[in-house]
Amino acid sequence: MAHPSPESSGESKAARGRVRIDTSGWSCVHWRGRFHPSDLPRSEWLTHYARHFLAVELNATFYRLPSPRSAARRHAIVLPGFRFA
Numbered sequence: 001m002a003h004p005s006p007e008s009s010g011e012s013k014a015a016r017g018r019v020r021i022d023t024s025g026w027s028c029v030h031w032r033g034r035f036h037p038s039d040l041p042r043s044e045w046l047t048h049y050a051r052h053f054l055a056v057e058l059n060a061t062f063y064r065l066p067s068p069r070s071a072a073r074r075h076a077i078v079l080p081g082f083r084f085a
Helices: 042-050 068-076
Strands: none
Touching: none
16 A cells, blocks of 8 residues: 655645654543643543644554544644644
């Protein structure tokens, strides 16, 4: 399977070769009070995470793909250029 070129994927020349640091998820319960504010509802954890990182690894895709509705909802709450891996 051919990979799309950066131009066809909408990625700029400046973004090519960019290193993105991420974690394997954003909803680790032990992050409450350490990374996520203690009073932040879990429903807002992805939004908070995306303010600090440019990407996240979706471990859940090993078990099943997210529904189109779930994927669209996640995409809608992160900044442009954020990547789900």
